[in-house]
Amino acid sequence: MIAVGTKMPAWVETGFAEYQRRFPKDMALELIEIPAGKRGKNADIKRILHTEGEKTLAAIPKGNRIVTLEVTGKPLDTHQLAKNMEKWQLDGRDVSLLIGGPEGLAPECIAASEQKWSLSNLTLPHPLVRIIVAESLYRGWSLNNNHPYHRE
Numbered sequence: 266m267i268a269v270g271t272k273m274p275a276w277v278e279t280g281f282a283e284y285q286r287r288f289p290k291d292m293a294l295e296l297i298e299i300p301a302g303k304r305g306k307n308a309d310i311k312r313i314l315h316t317e318g319e320k321t322l323a324a325i326p327k328g329n330r331i332v333t334l335e336v337t338g339k340p341l342d343t344h345q346l347a348k349n350m351e352k353w354q355l356d357g358r359d360v361s362l363l364i365g366g367p368e369g370l371a372p373e374c375i376a377a378s379e380q381k382w383s384l385s386n387l388t389l390p391h392p393l394v395r396i397i398v399a400e401s402l403y404r405g406w407s408l409n410n411n412h413p414y415h416r417e
């Protein structure tokens with residue numbers, strides 16, 4: 266997971282860590298935080314987004330599948346997500362899940378995206394998105410591995 270924003274409040278760190286620690290070693294969830302640009306009164310948001318986008322793209326290991334979290338992306342229920350995860354695993358490439366900052370992802374990140382995943386029609390705060398994505402992936406893993414965490 267590559268997410269814009271650092272120094273998250275304790276509840277975000279705790280919530281994310283709670284799911285991150287559950288992943289098995291062969292499907293580890295790693296978090297790379299990209300510092301958000303300073304959004305002062307006369308901030309040039311376009312330039313800030315561009316810088317965040319460049320840093321985000323630079324953080325993606327070569328050859329990774331790029332999946333962007335976007336409100337306007339494709340919604341996936343838990344079974345569809347689990348199937349996607351199986352496909353990702355069979356394909357063999359690691360997956361970089363990109364989460365934007367206050368104004369969203371930079372156009373260059375959206376252009377590089379191979380798959381756009383929407384969690385809801387609601388615009389969610391980016392700190393919360395990390396936790397929801399971690400939990401959803403863990404639930405997908407539990408479904409694929411007959412782990413009792415996911416119940417119908």
Ligand SMILES: C[S@@+](CC[C@H](N)C(=O)[O-])C[C@H]1O[C@@H](n2cnc3c(N)ncnc32)[C@H](O)[C@@H]1O
Pocket residue numbers: 333334335336337363364365366367368369370382383384385386387388389390391394
């Ligand atoms: C506060 S939102 C950005 C809002 C911005 N106006 C936009 O439309 O992208 C910050 C980031 O959280 C993620 N995000 C927020 N809501 C989401 C949703 N419903 N589905 C998927 N990702 C979401 C996206 O990666 C977004 O770039």
